């Protein structure tokens with residue numbers, strides 16, 4: 001019901017300011033991004049533009065050369081220690097093969113949260129149920145299909161009750177049918193948990209299916225070229241075509257097949 005009262009401002013889950021990272025090449029150069037609590041943001045950009053580097057910095061695996069990252073208003077790092085709970089789902093499940101699915105999830109909980117083992121066991125159980133793996137808790141990863149292993153890795157990331165859930169092309173190794181099923185499951189989980197998601201993909205369809213906001217990224221050093229809220233688009237088909245054209249141009253630019261002056265202007 002609309003009471004006429006102004007909506008409360010959303011809190012910011014993530015603020016990135018002037019983030020800069022250089023290897024031999026410049027990957028991020030004064031990159032800015034703000035993500036509200038509970039948003040589902042898809043990052044769509046050409047190979048090698050810096051998406052994984054960005055996620056690795058947000059997960060504390062990589063350090064930036066300069067810039068600020070604030071999670072819920074406070075710095076991501078303090079004295080080189082991660083001060084926030086961040087969940088990370090990789091392209092491959094990366095489960096420990098010598099541990100059961102339950103123990104894989106419990107290990108993540110133990111590493112991040114200060115809870116006793118009976119609490120971590122019941123949390124693991126809850127999150128495995130959330131991803132549809134009830135009954136498979138004692139299985140070892142090699143007895144599960146690729147889709148089930150990826151479900152387990154999503155449970156592991158969620159079980160630490162992350163302030164940010166980072167997902168780096170998590171469904172790209174799955175067949176189209178499983179990919180669709182897991183996309184639906186992820187949307188359900190996102191709605192149920194309200195977790196803030198940053199999701200990397202190369203698929204325009206996947207981005208439009210999942211995201212509350214799609215960010216189209218440029219070639220390196222990457223910047224945001226275009227922001228789209230799929231649910232506000234009146235002609236999604238035409239918008240997707242435009243994104244595909246921009247995306248293709250950035251791929252060519254990234255591969256050195258065109259010069260910045262020839263790139264699409266927006």
Ligand SMILES: Nc1ncnc2c1ncn2[C@@H]1O[C@H](COP(=O)(O)OP(=O)(O)OP(=O)(O)O)[C@@H](O)[C@H]1O
Pocket residue numbers: 023024025027045046047048049050051052053054
């Ligand atoms: N540890 C590293 N040392 C040197 N160069 C690196 C390192 N990590 C990434 N790079 C380079 O930084 C650039 C961005 O890499 P990154 O993996 O972030 O791109 P990406 O957008 O995730 O690519 P993809 O879509 O192919 O996964 C690439 O040119 C890559 O070779």
